[in-house]
Amino acid sequence: MMGDELSRDARAVYDRCMRIVHVARVVVPERRRDDWTREWSGELWYRALLLDRSRGSDRHAVRRLVVRTMGVFPHALWTLTDEMRIDPMLQDLKYAIRGIVKRPAFAALVVATLALGIGANTAMFSIVHSVLLRPLPYERPDALVYMYGGFKQNSQAMVSPPDYLDYRDRNSVFSSLAGRTVYGTAIITGSDEPERVQSSIATANFFSTLGVKPYRGRVFLPEEERGDHAVAILSYGLWQRRYAGDARIIGTTIPIDGRPHTVIGIMPPLLDRTMDVQIWRPIPFGLDEMSVRRFHFLRLVGRLKPGVTIAQAQRHMDAIARDLAAQYPENESWHLNLVPYRDVVIGGVRPVLLVLLGAVGVVLLIACGNVASLLLARASARSGEMAVRTALGAGRSRLVRQLLTESLLLGVTAGIAGLVLGHYLLVAVRAVGDGMLPRLAEVEIDGTVLAFTFGVSLLTSLVFGAAPALHAARSDVAAMMKSLGKASTTRSAVSTRDVLVVVQVALSFVLLIGAGLLVRSLWRLQDVQTGFDPSRLVAASVSLPQTKYKTRDAEVRFWDQVFERVRAIPGVESVAATTLFPLRGGGDTYFYIEGQPPATDADRMNATPAIATEDYFTTMRIPLIAGRVFNAADRSDGAGVMIVSDALARRLFPGASALGKRLVVDFGKPFVGEIVGVVGDVRIYGQANDAPEMMYFTGRQPNAGWGMGFGNLATRVRGDPDAIVSQLRAVVRSLDPDVPLSAIQTVESILYDSVAAPRFRTQLLVGFAGVALILAVVGLYGMLAYSVTQRSREMGIRMALGARPTAVFRMVVRQGMMLVVVGIVLGVIGAIAATRLLAAQLFAVTPRDPAVFVVVATALTMAGLAACIVPARRATKADPIAALRLE
Amino acid sequence: MKPLSVSALAVLGAISRSVRYGFDIMDATGLPSGTVYPVLGRLERDGYVRSKWESQGIAQREKRPPRRYYEITAAGARALAESAEHYRTLGARLGISPRRTPTTK
Numbered sequence: 001m002m003g004d005e006l007s008r009d010a011r012a013v014y015d016r017c018m019r020i021v022h023v024a025r026v027v028v029p030e031r032r033r034d035d036w037t038r039e040w041s042g043e044l045w046y047r048a049l050l051l052d053r054s055r056g057s058d059r060h061a062v063r064r065l066v067v068r069t070m071g072v073f074p075h076a077l078w079t080l081t082d083e084m085r086i087d088p089m090l091q092d093l094k095y096a097i098r099g100i101v102k103r104p105a106f107a108a109l110v111v112a113t114l115a116l117g118i119g120a121n122t123a124m125f126s127i128v129h130s131v132l133l134r135p136l137p138y139e140r141p142d143a144l145v146y147m148y149g150g151f152k153q154n155s156q157a158m159v160s161p162p163d164y165l166d167y168r169d170r171n172s173v174f175s176s177l178a179g180r181t182v183y184g185t186a187i188i189t190g191s192d193e194p195e196r197v198q199s200s201i202a203t204a205n206f207f208s209t210l211g212v213k214p215y216r217g218r219v220f221l222p223e224e225e226r227g228d229h230a231v232a233i234l235s236y237g238l239w240q241r242r243y244a245g246d247a248r249i250i251g252t253t254i255p256i257d258g259r260p261h262t263v264i265g266i267m268p269p270l271l272d273r274t275m276d277v278q279i280w281r282p283i284p285f286g287l288d289e290m291s292v293r294r295f296h297f298l299r300l301v302g303r304l305k306p307g308v309t310i311a312q313a314q315r316h317m318d319a320i321a322r323d324l325a326a327q328y329p330e331n332e333s334w335h336l337n338l339v340p341y342r343d344v345v346i347g348g349v350r351p352v353l354l355v356l357l358g359a360v361g362v363v364l365l366i367a368c369g370n371v372a373s374l375l376l377a378r379a380s381a382r383s384g385e386m387a388v389r390t391a392l393g394a395g396r397s398r399l400v401r402q403l404l405t406e407s408l409l410l411g412v413t414a415g416i417a418g419l420v421l422g423h424y425l426l427v428a429v430r431a432v433g434d435g436m437l438p439r440l441a442e443v444e445i446d447g448t449v450l451a452f453t454f455g456v457s458l459l460t461s462l463v464f465g466a467a468p469a470l471h472a473a474r475s476d477v478a479a480m481m482k483s484l485g486k487a488s489t490t491r492s493a494v495s496t497r498d499v500l501v502v503v504q505v506a507l508s509f510v511l512l513i514g515a516g517l518l519v520r521s522l523w524r525l526q527d528v529q530t531g532f533d534p535s536r537l538v539a540a541s542v543s544l545p546q547t548k549y550k551t552r553d554a555e556v557r558f559w560d561q562v563f564e565r566v567r568a569i570p571g572v573e574s575v576a577a578t579t580l581f582p583l584r585g586g587g588d589t590y591f592y593i594e595g596q597p598p599a600t601d602a603d604r605m606n607a608t609p610a611i612a613t614e615d616y617f618t619t620m621r622i623p624l625i626a627g628r629v630f631n632a633a634d635r636s637d638g639a640g641v642m643i644v645s646d647a648l649a650r651r652l653f654p655g656a657s658a659l660g661k662r663l664v665v666d667f668g669k670p671f672v673g674e675i676v677g678v679v680g681d682v683r684i685y686g687q688a689n690d691a692p693e694m695m696y697f698t699g700r701q702p703n704a705g706w707g708m709g710f711g712n713l714a715t716r717v718r719g720d721p722d723a724i725v726s727q728l729r730a731v732v733r734s735l736d737p738d739v740p741l742s743a744i745q746t747v748e749s750i751l752y753d754s755v756a757a758p759r760f761r762t763q764l765l766v767g768f769a770g771v772a773l774i775l776a777v778v779g780l781y782g783m784l785a786y787s788v789t790q791r792s793r794e795m796g797i798r799m800a801l802g803a804r805p806t807a808v809f810r811m812v813v814r815q816g817m818m819l820v821v822v823g824i825v826l827g828v829i830g831a832i833a834a835t836r837l838l839a840a841q842l843f844a845v846t847p848r849d850p851a852v853f854v855v856v857a858t859a860l861t862m863a864g865l866a867a868c869i870v871p872a873r874r875a876t877k878a879d880p881i882a883a884l885r886l887e
Numbered sequence: 888m889k890p891l892s893v894s895a896l897a898v899l900g901a902i903s904r905s906v907r908y909g910f911d912i913m914d915a916t917g918l919p920s921g922t923v924y925p926v927l928g929r930l931e932r933d934g935y936v937r938s939k940w941e942s943q944g945i946a947q948r949e950k951r952p953p954r955r956y957y958e959i960t961a962a963g964a965r966a967l968a969e970s971a972e973h974y975r976t977l978g979a980r981l982g983i984s985p986r987r988t989p990t991t992k
Binding site: 005038039041042043045046047049068069070071072073074075078079082 | 908909910913919920921922923924925928929932946949950951952953954955
């Protein structure tokens with residue numbers, strides 16, 4: 001555009017310099033870019049001109065000009081940082097802090113509301129993160145596969161040792177395949193009190209398969225699987241508790257089940273958090289009972305070779321299972337079901353946790369709604385201030401940015417408070433929820449959780465800060481200036497707040513329905529008849545060391561002595577024992593009606609066997625329906641007798657008496673028993689599960705049941721059940737100091753604990769719903785109170801014109817209740833959609849239980865009414881004179 | 888008031904002596920372009936100098952693009968005097984007697 005007054009050389013220098021300028025130009029903020037370029041171009045052209053004038057221009061001057069042109073880069077960067085306005089941001093922050101300090105109550109209300117929501121979310125997310133998201137604490141946990149055995153699909157049976165060895169040796173998909181027993185116990189004696197602990201028998205490669213290294217000492221050697229090696233590995237917890245963490249225990253012997261075992265190692269603490277086992281022993285493959293293919297008692301876990309999928313492994317193991325079935329008739333249709341190890345550990349808690357996480361998310365949304373509403377109210381009150389600032393030259397974006405800075409400051413403060421709250425919530429959850437969630441001990445606030453909380457705080461700030469910021473952005477300066485000094489507000493702000501209230505009511509309705517359904521479900525569950533009377537009843541587990549009590553007679557003698565001495569304790573009404581106490585075990589065995597043996601294996605019937613002493617049914621108050629209970633005449637030399645439960649009697653002999661019929665029951669050897677009694681059904685597996693079909697035997701007859709080496713003592717007392725615990729201990733210790741008495745508990749507390757998990761999640765959801773309800777009601781109240789204040793002049797004029805206070809009262813209540821009703825209608829729709837997620841957690845309640853819907857809708861309406869009354873009454877007190885004077 | 892930085896003081900001093908253009912200021916102060924231009928930007932933002940474009944007439948006569956020039960404001964003159972005084976007393980306190988200090992006029 002300029003006339004070409006430069007020489008060719010000078011022009012070349014100018015062009016060269018301008019190329020540098022154009023490179024740096026991209027950094028310059030767009031707004032300043034043209035001015036900035038023109039300034040450099042003007043100077044450079046002028047300097048190039050000077051070069052021409054001082055003819056014979058030396059290369060030195062040219063280079064100097066080019067070097068000076070390099071200054072465009074710092075200059076461009078400076079314009080960029082200047083544009084980013086570090087300073088005004090600090091200014092915004094200072095202003096925001098000043099605003100908070102000036103209105104501490106307002107800020108405290110906002111921060112407390114948000115902290116509640118953020119804290120609950122932090123705690124819930126920590127749990128979800130630890131339980132569901134974080135990998136298992138093993139080496140490459142994704143490669144770990146759990147294996148169930150079974151004749152059918154989805155069966156969860158275990159695997160026999162010979163099958164395990166075949167699977168291990170024939171497969172080519174696992175780099176390592178290990179097994180262990182579950183549910184075993186062992187008795188440790190020695191220096192301290194005898195103690196019954198959880199024990200497991202594992203293959204030598206079990207720990208290396210998981211990738212767990214011993215904390216001290218070593219793991220089992222392959223040769224310790226063969227023969228009978230008395231070595232043991234202790235858990236970290238047992239080592240700390242019983243042996244005071246003394247490393248010298250390694251290499252010494254301790255009596256386990258009455259036999260000295262050499263301690264060879266200690267497991268690391270992480271295993272305590274994932275497996276409830278205190279004593280590990282090597283599997284003795286050589287023993288007779290380890291070589292029976294139909295004795296299934298091993299759980300298998302394998303580590304897939306790299307690149308092998310679980311589906312490929314499943315096909316491969318199926319092929320091995322078919323080979324085994326062809327070889328061994330007892331393996332007919334037997335196969336393995338492979339499941340990712342992670343799914344087994346997590347179990348069924350996934351949907352529960354996700355529902356709870358959703359619920360806290362909703363609580364946070366409602367809290368955001370409240371805060372947005374508060375800020376909107378304040379924005380209306382500050383419209384004068386905004387107008388003045390606009391008039392003084394603050395741009396719209398500047399105002400929005402300042403409001404967002406305030407929101408962010410509030411949000412981040414609430415985030416910090418929420419983190420502290422979340423920490424204490426977690427401490428509480430860990431204390432209350434022990435044993436109700438897998439991996440609960442692993443739950444902690446870590447980097448991911450911190451990032452989550454920070455992200456939630458920022459997001460929250462944007463959500464609740466958006467409405468007031470937008471409100472400020474579209475404000476009309478002239479209108480605001482006009483309204484300065486008068487308390488009035490634009491319509492749009494009020495309608496935004498109306499929408500917020502409706503959404504809050506709808507969301508809290510959904511949560512309340514969820515909580516209501518769980519509460520009703522829990523009530524139903526606790527109302528279920530167990531089939532016995534749990535009041536004033538104490539249960540205790542007794543384990544007789546096998547080395548000492550080798551015969552049935554020895555066991556029976558011990559128990560008879562226990563009964564005799566316990567009966568002598570003052571306050572004891574009756575005492576008995578059983579091998580299968582409600583909620584403490586299970587299992588079943590095959591049987592057939594005498595003379596009708598099953599044609600094929602598939603036709604075999606099974607039922608749950610238990611040994612019960614003479615007084616068991618009277619002590620438990622299990623009703624006798626027909627015949628008699630056991631008595632002292634049912635001896636080892638007499639004919640075999642048994643008692644069946646009502647359900648079994650009805651199934652076997654519908655419409656006929658079961659008495660006098662004879663069953664053949666498989667206890668390794670067949671036992672033939674005549675049914676002498678029929679008793680009521682007992683929900684052995686808890687109130688949520690049907691009563692199993694039961695067969696009772698007396699411990700005095702050989703081959704009936706598996707003996708009474710392990711049994712539960714049931715004692716019914718007249719007074720306080722806790723009072724006799726120490727006396728029970730003393731009785732057992734006086735008889736044999738090597739016999740441990742454990743799990744002493746009142747039966748009422750056993751039942752209470754059995755519904756602990758559903759109660760826990762019910763309490764959590766009720767808590768969340770309660771917070772949501774409070775927040776929604778506070779939100780409604782705040783909105784109405786604010787609206788009434790804004791309209792006090794209008795109310796005054798209405799009353800001056802003759803409106804009765806009741807009419808004004810009704811008007812305000814109608815305004816509030818409209819929102820509540822709309823919210824409830826939306827809530828019903830939302831709840832019908834959302835409660836399907838809860839269906840699996842409900843017991844004997846449908847997700848659309850009308851009673852729950854009616855109760856919740858009524859309760860929410862009442863709460864809404866209560867929130868309307870105070871503002872409505874205040875509206876009736878509006879002073880007509882004051883209103884008129886203001887006009 | 889916070890005293891000006893030494894380079895800002897030099898630049899402002901040059902402008903006060905009617906050195907008006909960026910490259911001329913570099914010549915007068917000996918400061919590199921990467922220092923002079925950001926300093927000019929800062930001084931302008933803080934209201935110590937104001938920039939103007941030279942008139943189209945002059946530029947067109949010389950057949951070149953117009954150059955931007957800088958003028959000191961009243962606030963700039965005050966800041967210059969105060970900062971110069973600040974450095975003088977600082978020098979005196981340190982026992983250094985500057986041979987030549989940037990002057991306002």
